[in-house]
Amino acid sequence: MRQAGRFLPEYRALRAQHGFLELCKTPALAAEVTLLPIRRFPVDAAILFADILLVLEPMGVGLEFAKGDGPVIHHPVRTREDVGRLTRAPVQMTLAFVLETIRLARAELGARAPLIGFAGAPFTLASYLVEGRGSRNYVHTKTLMYGDPRAWHALMERLAETTVDYVQAQIAAGVQAVQLFDSWVGCLGPDDYREYVLPHMRAALAAIATAGVPVIHFGTGTSALLELMRDAGGDVIGLDWRVDLAEAWGRLGPGVGVQGNLDPVALFAPPEEIRRHAARILGRAGGRPGHIFNLGHGVLPETPVEHVAALVDAVHELSAR
């Protein structure tokens, strides 16, 4: 989970010299960042360095990563007309730099570890497009969704198509698994998920599944949505830390794996406490095949690096037993 993230000093050193979008758009640098965590920790996979919002820039909405403020969309999409104005261009052209990053990272990784690609899921992309930035209450997003369902579905359809193209291009370029981030879909209740999100996720995940690469379907705050997310698709369902792993996996049934679910804030605890948390999660998974140990959401920037190392060691040691 965001292994190439902002908590590594070597990443921050690179960021001191390069803007965030510049890093993403320079394959040699992005491949280097992709490999940083795997050079430092004995993790089992590398995760592409990129951002879920990169697909939005070629739509003509004006994406910027403002210092301290997070991502900003200069022309938010709030009406049917705004949806109609979104421009369309093949991801192989507009996101060629990501595909080149994948090829470089794969060449470097060799047989050391697989490379996981990722993309934003339609709802989460839509929430940024409509709000114009991160949000607490998603007022504009839900106002469009409830107030003009036709425009909403047109937007979701468009985003689902782009997501499929983008993920398929990543797979063609060499990623060996894919994670679809529906990070903010947990702001919806089950009825709204069923009506406004599920059909688009189902279409996207079905199209992606034809590539034969494992897909992790991730969300946060989704305790009440898990069965619906499973119905939408994905080989593995991401669980955040606010749900009991054993209980959630039981609800999901036998056909699906799970990923999770350590609280990222647990990494601020003393190493022996981190170990206790890891042991509890592994105990809940009960050695059942199909559990990917991970955090429930991204590593926070202030996380002590040595605590991440302690976690990786604890997970390997405890799983080997």
Add this chain to the structure above:
Amino acid sequence: MRQAGRFLPEYRALRAQHGFLELCKTPALAAEVTLLPIRRFPVDAAILFADILLVLEPMGVGLEFAKGDGPVIHHPVRTREDVGRLTRAPVQMTLAFVLETIRLARAELGARAPLIGFAGAPFTLASYLVEGRGSRNYVHTKTLMYGDPRAWHALMERLAETTVDYVQAQIAAGVQAVQLFDSWVGCLGPDDYREYVLPHMRAALAAIATAGVPVIHFGTGTSALLELMRDAGGDVIGLDWRVDLAEAWGRLGPGVGVQGNLDPVALFAPPEEIRRHAARILGRAGGRPGHIFNLGHGVLPETPVEHVAALVDAVHELSAR
């Protein structure tokens, strides 16, 4: 839910002349604000105008409601020593203005509608005390919780005692029901809730129950915590909009009522769509006694006032059928 809230123009007119704490501390004004919603809408109860953080000020931590920034605690509680330094004084003295507000509001209300009092639950109060402000990830709170459990439990015990004193004083002053706001407890997983919160909530709710007044136990993002919250106590469990009401009530069992669970953002939709949402929730409740229709969290400041009126009418009309 925050009926006396910031969305009413008559409230904003008062706020233009008075600071937030000044409003809270002037019983004639606070009683007036308490009555504003009930003068405008045919709602079934009035809710005390106050703030869950008022109990923290007499602890000597320096509470301020900074313009635009929300509440700020100038001396956050982050260590065992900080916990030990919290000052103690009887709420009958330090919060006499709240108790006087209750007496004035009750006198005005007469038989028109009951008055609901409220208090913050220990975890949510602790999160403000430790973070010093609202938080997204609760890093300081969980760092104290995981890193120094003894200090954490001492803090929670202290807050639980104060909450009990405060709620009992409100009941003695005349409130006819009480809501305990554990607004941010949904940032915890079930194991952490069980270990770090449940014992204190159980103690507080048992002590409050002796007064014989109905207690609503409220939280948000708590889909995976509902059974534990019920075990902690309360006559009614608050449900936010991210859970199916029928399913949640089924999980809670027969002995308890539920409150909820309209998405506050649904109030930005057109009135006919608001009505559809209300009808769906009432359908899920199925006419079973013990359902209090409410939002899943507070009214947002920009909510159109006429949409709130449309909701109140829809709920009354649909429930009468």
